[in-house]
Each structure stands twice: as C-alpha cells, then as structure tokens.
Amino acid sequence: xxxxxxxxxNSHHERExxxxxxxxxxxxxxxxxxxxxxxxxxQTFVAVRAGENAVCGYYTSAAGSLDLNALPEKQKKRLxxxxxPAVHLGRLAVNQCHQGRRLGETLLFHFLHTALDAxxxxxxxxxxxxxxxxxxxxxxxxxxxxxxxxxxLHLYLPMRTIEQMFDATG
Amino acid sequence: MAEIYRxxxxxxxxxxxxxxxxxxxxEKIDDTEYRVRRAKVIAExxxxxxxEELPLKLSAxxxxxxxxxxxxxxxxxxxxxxxxxxxxxxxG
Numbered sequence: 001x002x003x004x005x006x007x008x009x010n011s012h013h014e015r016e017x018x019x020x021x022x023x024x025x026x027x028x029x030x031x032x033x034x035x036x037x038x039x040x041x042x043q044t045f046v047a048v049r050a051g052e053n054a055v056c057g058y059y060t061s062a063a064g065s066l067d068l069n070a071l072p073e074k075q076k077k078r079l080x081x082x083x084x085p086a087v088h089l090g091r092l093a094v095n096q097c098h099q100g101r102r103l104g105e106t107l108l109f110h111f112l113h114t115a116l117d118a119x120x121x122x123x124x125x126x127x128x129x130x131x132x133x134x135x136x137x138x139x140x141x142x143x144x145x146x147x148x149x150x151x152x153l154h155l156y157l158p159m160r161t162i163e164q165m166f167d168a169t170g
Numbered sequence: 171m172a173e174i175y176r177x178x179x180x181x182x183x184x185x186x187x188x189x190x191x192x193x194x195x196x197e198k199i200d201d202t203e204y205r206v207r208r209a210k211v212i213a214e215x216x217x218x219x220x221x222e223e224l225p226l227k228l229s230a231x232x233x234x235x236x237x238x239x240x241x242x243x244x245x246x247x248x249x250x251x252x253x254x255x256x257x258x259x260x261x262g
Contacts (some may be wrong), residue, residue, distance in 0.1 A: 006261065017197055019207070067226070069231040079237065096204075097197075102256070109257035125240065130226070144247040146239055150229040156236065158243040165246040166253040 004103060007108045009033055009044040012056045017067035022132060028091055029058055042090050049101055057094040057103045059111050064088030064128055088116040089129040104139060112162050119159050120134065128156040131134060
C-alpha cells in the first residue's frame with residue numbers, strides 16, 4: 001500500500017495504457033477527466049508509483065446532493081427545503097495489472113478523507129456513489145456504505161460515520 | 171495459462187493464433203515482457219456515463235431511511251476502521 005502516491009491529475013500523468021476492464025471508466029480518464037478539471041466539473045486524483053507517471057488508479061469527485069423531496073410533509077418539517085449537500089464519488093477505477101492489491105481501498109479512503117476535510121469548512125451531510133455494477137456495489141458495502149432500496153446501486157455514507165472512522169485511528 | 175512459443179521474423183513480426191483481424195492492445199510490462207489483449211471497440215454513443223442518470227430522485231422510503239441515518243448515523247464497521255487505520259499509516 002505504501003508504494004502508491006496519490007496526486008491531482010496533471011498533464012504529466014500517462015493515461016494511454018490505463019485499462020480497468022470497464023470501457024467507460026477508461027475513456028473517461030483518457031479523454032474527459034482533463035476537461036472536467038478545466039471546467040471545474042470534477043476533481044480527479046490519480047495513484048502512481050513513486051517516481052513514475054503511469055496512472056495505476058484514479059477517482060473523480062464532485063459536489064452532489066440527495067433529494068429527499070419524496071418524504072411525507074410531516075417528516076420534511078425536520079429538514080431544510082433544499083436537497084441535502086453531499087460529495088459525490090463519480091468514478092473510481094484501478095488498472096487491471098494493479099487490481100487485488102488494495103489500491104481501490106486506498107483511493108476510496110483518500111476520497112473519504114478529502115471529503116471529511118471539505119466538510120470542516122462547508123456543510124456536507126454525506127458522500128454518495130453510484131456503483132457501476134453489483135461487484136462495485138459489494139466493494140462499497142463492505143466498508144459500511146448504505147444502499148438505497150429503490151436504487152440499489154446508489155449508496156451513501158453519512159459524514160458523521162466517516163468522522164468516527166478516522167477519529168478512531170487518529 | 172498455456173505458453174506458446176513463436177519466433178519473430180526479421181521485422182519483429184509474430185503471428186498470434188486467435189487474434190486475426192482484431193484490434194489489439196499491446197502493453198509493455200518491461201524490456202522482455204508484453205501483454206497482448208483483444209480490444210473491445212465500443213461506439214462513443216453507446217458509452218454509458220453515470221451523469222446521464224443524475225440527479226436521482228429518492229423514493230419516499232429511501233428518503234425516510236436517509237433521514238433516519240441522519241439522526242442516527244451508523245457506527246463504522248470493523249472493515250472500515252481497519253481500512254482507515256491502514257490509510258492513515260501510509261498516507262495520513
């Protein structure tokens with residue numbers, strides 16, 4: 001795990017050889033991640049080996065929200081009228097030749113730690129993610145993410161839970 | 171995985187059974203090792219991006235469970251605590 005360095009995506013990173021087994025995640029890194037950065041639509045962090053530029057894994061995050069409008073009026077009284085603020089994990093992928101070495105976990109916890117930092121200076125209720133498939137869903141479930149019942153691939157984790165995770169280790 | 175042996179010709183060309191007329195991805199591992207994979211070509215219009223499904227409107231029962239988790243957030247499980255500890259140790 002100590003082999004990885006996680007840093008903001010920049011033009012020096014080599015992305016062409018990246019292949020995680022999911023074409024849309026590969027295409028995003030190679031063709032769209034830079035545009036998302038420039039237009040401030042998403043922030044991409046990449047994992048590289050020390051002294052190298054080849055991307056071994058990445059994740060992209062953005063501001064998001066959870067819309068609780070469907071709640072009955074009685075319950076809604078306890079909530080603000082706007083959607084609940086969240087940090088959205090847009091994508092997380094690991095190059096096939098580095099899979100099975102806890103790099104996905106490292107990227108996920110870098111994201112959670114970054115989201116927790118952001119929540120110290122602005123209101124953030126939770127992080128959320130839309131898993132690509134059941135395997136990815138299982139990955140998030142093992143760390144305690146809560147799945148929605150009607151959109152099973154949509155999972156979230158309250159910021160107070162994340163705070164406890166890192167408090168316990170600090 | 172079965173190993174096969176081929177001799178490259180004078181221009182470095184090698185015939186690969188099962189890869190005829192295919193788009194290939196050739197990845198250099200090091201000076202003596204290459205990985206060859208058959209590329210799957212997908213039309214750009216067929217690529218599915220998450221954003222196309224957002225924003226997701228939560229159903230009443232999902233909104234209710236989110237509200238419940240807001241008032242009583244779950245304690246982190248053991249796997250999450252251990253992973254956070256590993257992360258802190260190496261990247262904290």
